[in-house]
Amino acid sequence: MRYARVSVGGRAVWGRVGEADVELLSESPIDGRPDVIGTVPRSTAVWLPPVVPPVFYAVGYNYPRHIAHAKAATPERPEIGYRANNALTGHLKPIVKPAEVEGRFEAEPELVAVIGRTLRHATPEEARAAVFGWTIGNDISARAWQHQDRTFWRSKNSDTFKPMGPWIETDVDALAQTTTLRVNGEVHSEFATGDMVFDPFDHIVEITRHLTLHPGDVLWMGAESTCQLEPGDTVEVEISGIGVLSNPVQLEGNRA
Amino acid sequence: MRYARVSVGGRAVWGRVGEADVELLSESPIDGRPDVIGTVPRSTAVWLPPVVPPVFYAVGYNYPRHIAHAKAATPERPEIGYRANNALTGHLKPIVKPAEVEGRFEAEPELVAVIGRTLRHATPEEARAAVFGWTIGNDISARAWQHQDRTFWRSKNSDTFKPMGPWIETDVDALAQTTTLRVNGEVHSEFATGDMVFDPFDHIVEITRHLTLHPGDVLWMGAESTCQLEPGDTVEVEISGIGVLSNPVQLEGNRA
Structure with a gap:
């Protein structure tokens, strides 16, 4: 469904x-x-964004090729960060690039798990049963701000930087799919959605050791590859079996 | 009110x-x-927590004496981080110290601004008018996790680590008050609530350059001093003119 x-x-x-x-x-x-x-x-x-989460969780480095490209250390255990609801926007809505953003302005195509149950101290089986369904996220990132700021507040959470959608698919083996990133109809990259260091269920087991997940919470699972976006572009993230999340990119103050 | x-x-x-x-x-x-x-x-x-925010904002270093004590750099502009709603708990509810927490387990007494309006590109006057009222937060922190982890997920956002309350006071000059931190009835520290590097209105002006604040969003304003908590303690944060937020500390698995 x-x-x-x-x-x-x-x-x-x-x-x-x-x-x-x-x-x-x-x-x-x-x-x-x-x-x-x-x-x-x-x-x-x-x-609209298919859910407004009570808590908006996001995994950082989670794909071996992304970690190698960034020369980062492979995580030894699942960890989690946060994004902010103000940044959410829906399928077909514009991603607005702030006028003062300089340097790289990038898309990160991500699988999103939507939690369906209240959950604490989950077993792997309970973690699987607790996922209501799957959607698609694009973790837009302004790299200069990411390096300048103490947190990701501007770089990843400015308004419209978190397109999510188009819908939640409840009947799909999400980790067996393919993620495709397209800009203006051309394929930029394609990767196995499930090729993660720690999968969503590993994360749910680990984080519920310390905290309670609630219905509607979302877990963005990281990206393998990123690509530069320019005003006027249209960026599409497709995950087979789920759908296509498409957003035009506008410069702040303009209408593309 | x-x-x-x-x-x-x-x-x-x-x-x-x-x-x-x-x-x-x-x-x-x-x-x-x-x-x-x-x-x-x-x-x-x-x-209960007096509001469940759409976005839970928290300022880091913001009091000169705290910054000097931590040998940290004084922020040159207002920045903001995030906390998570799962961690919220109310006045008189227990703060649960996880069994596996080692090292310092600390209270941080904070003023909290509750946003009352939808706000983007706020002037200083609009920022003042947008605060619905003020409450009190205790930013419980497990320091070993704070140093071990890539983010604050466990160290500051485990369940019950964010007591907030007891209520929102709408008629107080919050920055002219005194914050008092007491453990088991004894005063640990006392400081001028308004002795901040950047006040709530400075933060609102700066962050709304990039994002929209919404009614119910909260802004935790940082602490000047912290203190160690042990299971069995009762910790109180008082801000004159607002009230007293009191919470017992329990060890996980126990009832104090």
Whole structure:
């Protein structure tokens, strides 16, 4: 099943995504039992981030080739960082490059696990059962700020720097898929989605030793490759079996 | 006015705190226009974190004496990091020290600004007008983990490491107050709440150059001093004109 959030009359509404239509739902399918309350044509749907997480977790270095490229140390255990909800935006919405950003402005294509249960001290089996579904994230990063600042606040969490979507796919073996990064329709890179140092379930087991995960929390799983973005570009992250997250890039103050 | 969130029959309900009673409210006073829907005696109120923020911002080094003590560099501009909602707990709730924590386990008494408006590119005047009110935070920190880990995930965001409360005070000149840290009733330290390198309004102006603040977002403003906590202790953070945030410390697996 594919679940999304769409904007209807300025309001965020959950939806179940079909071939031609999005069935509108009365409440979240993650921790509710929604009824169908309407329908919008899929072609006119205005996509929002498919969930606004209570906590927005993000893994750093997690793909061997990315770690080798960055000359970083391979993590010895799963660790986790944070991103911020203000930065979330939906499928087809613009990524706005701030006017004062200099240097590299990059896309990072990521698998996202959406948590479906309250979870503490999870076993590997409980970790698997706790994932409600999977979506796609693009961890936009302004590298000069990343190096200048004490934290990732501006470099990774400025408004629109975290496109997520288009929907949550509940029926897919996410780690058996292929991630493809395209700019203006051309393939920049392609990698095995599951080729991770520690997979989502390893992370869930480790982090729930110390903290409680809640329904709707998201876990961004890191990227193998990155690429430069320029205003006017359209960047697409595809994960086979899930979908395509597409966003145009605009310069702040402009409309592309 | 003092606003809180209390647990009523297992449900989180907003309240307006009076001398003897807490008036229960129909919705958030931050972005709603609540009606009074009931009353509970203040003496039996079960205090929750007074807000669950969309984004949980925290300032690092921000008091000259703390910076000098840590031999850190004085920040040249306001910067911001993040904490996680899973770690929030309320007034009088236990701070649980994980069994495997070794080394220093410390309290950091902090002023917290609660944002009341949607805000981007704020002027200093808009920043002042955007603060709904003020509460108190205790930024519990496990120092060995803080040094071992790539991020603050375990060291500052394990469950119960972020007591906040008891309520939001809307009518106080927060920067003119005194912060007092007490352990088991004895004063450990006392400092001028407003003796900051950059105050909350400086931070709001700077961060809204790049991102949007939303109603309910919180901004923890850093601490001047810290102190060691042991299981069995009770730690109190008082900010004059706001209130006292009190929490017992328990060892994981025990009930103090």
